[in-house]
Amino acid sequence: MSKEISKRYNPTETEPKWLKFWEKEGIYKYNPRAKGEVFSIDTPPPTVSGKMHIGHVYSYTHEDFIARYQKMAGRNVLFPFGTDDNGLPTERLVEKLKKVRASKMKRQDFIDLCNETLKEITPDFVADWKKIGMSCDFSRVYSTIDDDCRRTSQKFFIDLYKKQKVYRQDAPVVWCPHCQTAIAQAELEDKEAETYFNDIVFELPTNLPAGSKKNNLVIATTRPELLSSCVAIFVHPSDKRYRNLVGKKAQVPIFGNRVEIISDKKVDMKKGSGAVMCCTFGDKTDVEWFKEYKLTLAMSLDKAGRMTEKAKKYAGLSAKDARHEIIEDLKKKKLLIGQKKITHTLNVHERCKTEVEILNSEQWYVRVLDQKKKLIQLGEEIKWHPEFMQTRLGNWIKGLNWDWCISRQRFFGIPFPVWYCVKCGEAKMADEKDLPVDPLSANPKGKCEKCGGSKFIPEHDVMDTWATSSLSPVLALHLFYKEKDVEKMIPMNLRPQAHDIISTWLFYTVVRSNYHFEKIPWTEVMISGHVLDSAGRKMSKSLGNVVAPQEILEKYGADALRFWAAGRSLGQNINFSEEEIQAGKKFLTKLWNATRFVMMNINPRDLRANEKRIGTNSLYPTDKWILAELEVLVATATKSFENYDYSSSKLAIEKFFWLKLADNYIEIVKNRLYDESPKGKKGRESAQFTLYSVLFTLLRLLAPFIPFASEEIYQTFFKSAKCAKSIHLCGWPETDKKLADKEKIKTGKIIVEIVAAMRKHKAERGLSMKAELEKVEIFCDAMTKKAIQEIESDLKAVGNIRKINFIAKKNSKLRIAIQ
């Protein structure tokens, strides 16, 4: 071995080298016809959003551990890659990068700008995924806005239409006034806010039944600006205070219109005054009442969140300003008789944190509410890792209140392949062979199927990005398979993802797979947790605790980051800790040094030539011990990986390497390696053979976690004797039951115990570990004595002991006395 091999492993120098090598050699290319059972992964296409963040590192490395393991275990791994780059997130990014506002630009100019911007930034964005060592096949990637995805997305939309699983309806929908589009239930977030509960006086008609004391009705509301939308007042049926008012009318203050007082059990008698104004629309209950009692529609807010003509003198004001003015006016008229400060939770749009409204508008919906039972059942058919994550999907489905709204009044997305007949309004779908199509620039073929009309207007809306990414199994498979073969590959083997998008991406994919293929999209899912800051708080720009993985990569390299990411079990959140990443780097140095030391004392070619002669049978008992331990390790690591439990695998490997191999075994046998005399040949060769095979096995066990360092070590020290061109093609170690010798494991425990006793003896006396020990007395039973005698020479060497005395007695526990 050449002397210039450095003492310290330098990841930042090494990693780019192997990245290039893997790409050049096509190590991770997928070949559908290659041998081995296919293992297909529905990789999450990251949203192109500037830069990869630390949360990406965490969950993507998890799936990479599994992909690499599966590949080494002989499966033909399909590990595709794509990017999700349309819809609101992309629009927002482009607006920010290019300092433009989509709403102030010509539609087509903005779309062109989005496409250009994506072209500029995507390569750098994807490069980060390569840098962390993802073993995806990057030679073909999809983007959810590319031609093929647009075609696929539109094709499957038409499929939904034909199957009547998608419908268009003019109805109340959750609306973001900032983004000016409808959004889906899954895109809502909670936000705590302070507001006032206002007690407002509604005048009652004068012709009240005899005995009525009051001539007005007080209603508490947080949203006085919606007074002009008030279409009814609700009270509880058993509320004695208002019983005689049911069926009567009350006058809306300021606006003067009269609304009916209705009784309904949804009213909470204890809240406010017990009487509620129903506005179209203030909240979900209003929608329910609107539908149930067929109330009139009175929308006071427009799509931009400004007051409409309905609000008369307040028209044109923002909701916030209108609230202020109305309160002032009510005060003047002495119709506001109380204000109470409260904190309540309201729904905001997750993308822009704007308070959402409910507006009536025409949207496309995918049916999900009538499928709840079936969808829950499909969720149960999938095997979940960890299991408890399945409950989250079940709970989400149970709690759904709206069908899945997929239309967005936006610009950069996949258009609906739809026109509407001017005469009868019937939707007309595009011809499949014309896809992808933009209805704004193309015309439909043929006449209206319903009325025979020949004039059409195009659909302006685009689809929500989830409506395309929910087809990711198809998008990914289509990179490598012909369209007609795609369905045969479903269900895929694995969907990996983080827990935050169970109610969106995971759920929607199940919905689509059910409608299009009538089966689950994958047989197993693995769900990763999140990365929190070192104090366990969410990372956010406002807290200033965001960690950029790019800096960590530069400082410690990808392997150290990956090693850190493997440290917590699947599904658990992890706190970011630079110390733990440092520990990973230390592990790499230690591994490098241990290998370097071993290989300085071994000539792999000689070893190979003498392999048969040395064999495993004639090995020293100490050597059989470490091989037995290694067998246990391989079995554990394999079992854990098969169960997606990479963290147990990593922990076991780490402990074996550091505690058993480096701290003990190598220390014990190094004396045999140094002995170059003819007499020491047998012992030397036995240790060499053992060390070489242990390290090569260990290296393969570690390869999924630290692909760069394991490759560097393989290429530097092992490749001449082994044939594969990369460690990642060397295969997963096989277990060899012959070596799993339980007796030798017991012997090993005894060795470690005796060595520890000698070390303690020397440490307590401040002696060098090399210091000679005159005599060591061992109290034990006859069986143990026999076992120790087999390894006596190794023990004497490592402890520099002159003499070992045995005091063997029946049932005597092992005890060591040192002089």
Add this chain to the structure above:
RNA sequence: GGGCGCGUAGCUCAGUUGGUUAGAGCAUCUGUCUUACAAACAGAGGGUCAGAGGUUCGAGUCCUCUCGCGCCCACCA
């Protein structure tokens, strides 16, 4: 209010189907230049396993309740 997860050494976490004296890393202290590694190595101290009941010969592990933390959902008049 409902669901899920978590609570083990100063910190971050392991702890298989219940079974010897509850483990590791980091941190702390002490020692050692030892022909892989001083950014190393060896050793030490440090735990009522959140709390209370229960099942059991035996509970960190199983059951019930309580408390604390986190996430998701609901409530938003």
